[in-house]
Amino acid sequence: MKRLKPPRTITPTKEDYLRAIYLFEEKNKRSIHAIELARDLGLAKSTISERLRELAAQGLIEASYSIVTLTVRGRVLARELTFKHRIIEVFLHNVLKMPLSKIHDEAHRLEHAFSDEAIRRLAKLVGNPKKDPHGEEIPQ
Numbered sequence: 001m002k003r004l005k006p007p008r009t010i011t012p013t014k015e016d017y018l019r020a021i022y023l024f025e026e027k028n029k030r031s032i033h034a035i036e037l038a039r040d041l042g043l044a045k046s047t048i049s050e051r052l053r054e055l056a057a058q059g060l061i062e063a064s065y066s067i068v069t070l071t072v073r074g075r076v077l078a079r080e081l082t083f084k085h086r087i088i089e090v091f092l093h094n095v096l097k098m099p100l101s102k103i104h105d106e107a108h109r110l111e112h113a114f115s116d117e118a119i120r121r122l123a124k125l126v127g128n129p130k131k132d133p134h135g136e137e138i139p140q
Helices: 012-028 034-041 045-057 072-095 100-111 116-125
Strands: 061-064 067-070
Touching: 012 034, 012 045, 012 067, 012 072, 034 045, 034 067, 045 061, 067 072, 072 100, 072 116
Parallel strands: none
Antiparallel strands: 061 067
């Protein structure tokens, strides 16, 4: 997986926004409305407005008329985050034998901390799986 250089200041919170947008688009095959994003993240629409402006300024999303779309750069980063998350879930479930009910939250905490190199090695360790323990495809 070739990586584009990420923006200088991508915080875990911004990563969560990108991943939420990506997962919505992946599931629904359309762009997300800001109100839907707020609901998915459990936040008020007014709370997400500033973060969306920051993501747009960094060239990671485009937002118009309350419709939020990932840019190419934003999509690449969101796919990488989803790859990390799902590989970590495989590791937690298959290697550490954690129950399915606990792996999502644990993977969410870890996805922000793992380097790209560590994730590549972890993916190799768990056999470069195509699906996570929930049956979701792991982006390649």
